[in-house]
Amino acid sequence: MVIIANLIQVLLIAISISIVFSKDNTRVVVFLASFSLLSACLYFLNKAPDVALAEVAIGSAIMPLFYILSISKQREFIVMSHVDDDYLKNEKNQKGKGYLLLENFTDYYKLKLYIFNDAEKAELKGIFRKSNVDLIIEKDESTNTYFLIGKQSSILMNKLAQLVENDDKTIVVKVKESETRD
Amino acid sequence: MIKKISLLIILFIMLILFIQMQFDLKGYLNYFSHEYFLSHTYKDTASSNIVTGIYLDYRLFDSIFEASILLIVVSGIVYMTTKEGEENERVFIFEKVKISNLLTILSRVLYPFMLMFGVYIIIHGHLSPGGGFQGGAILATAVLITYYIDPDKITKFSLIIFLEKLLFISILIISSLSLLTKNVLFTNFIPNQTSNTYRSIFLILLNLLIGIKVSLGLVSIFSSFLKEGRS
Numbered sequence: 001m002v003i004i005a006n007l008i009q010v011l012l013i014a015i016s017i018s019i020v021f022s023k024d025n026t027r028v029v030v031f032l033a034s035f036s037l038l039s040a041c042l043y044f045l046n047k048a049p050d051v052a053l054a055e056v057a058i059g060s061a062i063m064p065l066f067y068i069l070s071i072s073k074q075r076e077f078i079v080m081s082h083v084d085d086d087y088l089k090n091e092k093n094q095k096g097k098g099y100l101l102l103e104n105f106t107d108y109y110k111l112k113l114y115i116f117n118d119a120e121k122a123e124l125k126g127i128f129r130k131s132n133v134d135l136i137i138e139k140d141e142s143t144n145t146y147f148l149i150g151k152q153s154s155i156l157m158n159k160l161a162q163l164v165e166n167d168d169k170t171i172v173v174k175v176k177e178s179e180t181r182d
Numbered sequence: 183m184i185k186k187i188s189l190l191i192i193l194f195i196m197l198i199l200f201i202q203m204q205f206d207l208k209g210y211l212n213y214f215s216h217e218y219f220l221s222h223t224y225k226d227t228a229s230s231n232i233v234t235g236i237y238l239d240y241r242l243f244d245s246i247f248e249a250s251i252l253l254i255v256v257s258g259i260v261y262m263t264t265k266e267g268e269e270n271e272r273v274f275i276f277e278k279v280k281i282s283n284l285l286t287i288l289s290r291v292l293y294p295f296m297l298m299f300g301v302y303i304i305i306h307g308h309l310s311p312g313g314g315f316q317g318g319a320i321l322a323t324a325v326l327i328t329y330y331i332d333p334d335k336i337t338k339f340s341l342i343i344f345l346e347k348l349l350f351i352s353i354l355i356i357s358s359l360s361l362l363t364k365n366v367l368f369t370n371f372i373p374n375q376t377s378n379t380y381r382s383i384f385l386i387l388l389n390l391l392i393g394i395k396v397s398l399g400l401v402s403i404f405s406s407f408l409k410e411g412r413s
Contacts (some may be wrong), residue, residue, distance in 0.1 A: 049311035057319030
């Protein structure tokens with residue numbers, strides 16, 4: 001019995017060191033779950049089954065669920081488009097200019113791209129607060145320029161501005177939160 | 183790199199401190215309470231599980247504050263994540279991301295067994311390891327599995343929070359009923375002369391209430407995390 005307990009303790013130290021040095025978030029979550037499972041085994045070996053039950057239920061089932069949920073929220077880049085031409089077209093042979101740009105951008109940060117078409121301009125007011133949109137795309141018909149509107153507080157916008165530096169037809173606009181632009 | 187190395191150094195110092203603490207504690211070690219609880223718990227509280235006997239009879243006052251902490255945390259999280267103003271009914275496409283069939287069917291099979299195990303842990307809290315908090319956490323995982331079956335299952339937050347408040351108040355009332363029968367607050371309200379089988383009704387009742395309250399709290403935390411920013 002003592003050998004098993006010592007083995008588990010050594011494993012716990014190894015897992016905690018690998019948590020510190022790991023770079024992938026989901027992998028860290030799996031490590032955390034296994035950490036609490038092993039510590040629950042240790043509690044059980046030291047005759048504390050009540051604490052072990054609580055540790056298994058909370059530490060290795062509910063907390064990883066919370067972590068995975070919040071990580072998956074960070075992985076999304078949500079774009080709302082108010083444009084109804086070929087700019088954001090995504091088909092097998094031909095991709096629009098804007099779609100290529102956004103794809104390039106999200107591949108750089110390993111994000112998942114979601115585009116919603118909302119050509120009727122349903123409600124722009126307070127849209128950042130209400131539905132977590134990261135970027136809004138609009139078009140000025142007279143000058144044929146596209147506006148990419150995003151939050152000022154987001155660091156990702158700087159990279160996007162860098163990408164479109166040489167393009168005259170695309171302009172990145174940074175807006176403060178809860179501020180509207182018409 | 184510097185951050186990680188400093189973190190490792192902190193962990194190493196903690197390890198040394200823990201080992202040092204083991205030697206320091208040996209001077210203070212005694213077994214008075216150990217022997218007292220082993221010999222008196224079953225007679226005093228009618229609970230075979232000493233841990234349950236302590237947290238539902240000797241230290242019931244502490245358990246009430248533990249329950250209230252969870253209630254305060256849940257109401258704080260729900261207050262911060264719900265938005266003021268009118269509800270926006272727009273549903274985005276990514277809410278309906280496909281979940282694999284295998285996961286759905288497996289969770290359908292597992293769901294009743296998990297519920298049964300949680301209720302068993304709660305009701306047998308005074309006989310075997312477990313109790314209200316542990317069983318409530320298992321019940322909460324069982325309910326969270328239903329999100330794989332149907333994401334729009336739980337919608338009424340206000341009802342959940344209201345139920346939780348109601349359960350907390352009923353825990354308070356039941357634990358202070360002993361003022362009428364025994365003239366002492368926060369202990370078993372059934373007189374000591376009755377048999378142990380009847381006295382354990384109090385333990386089962388409180389365990390059940392605490393378990394339901396904990397599971398409702400964890401479910402409401404999870405669903406407010408899920409709904410945050412996409413209503």
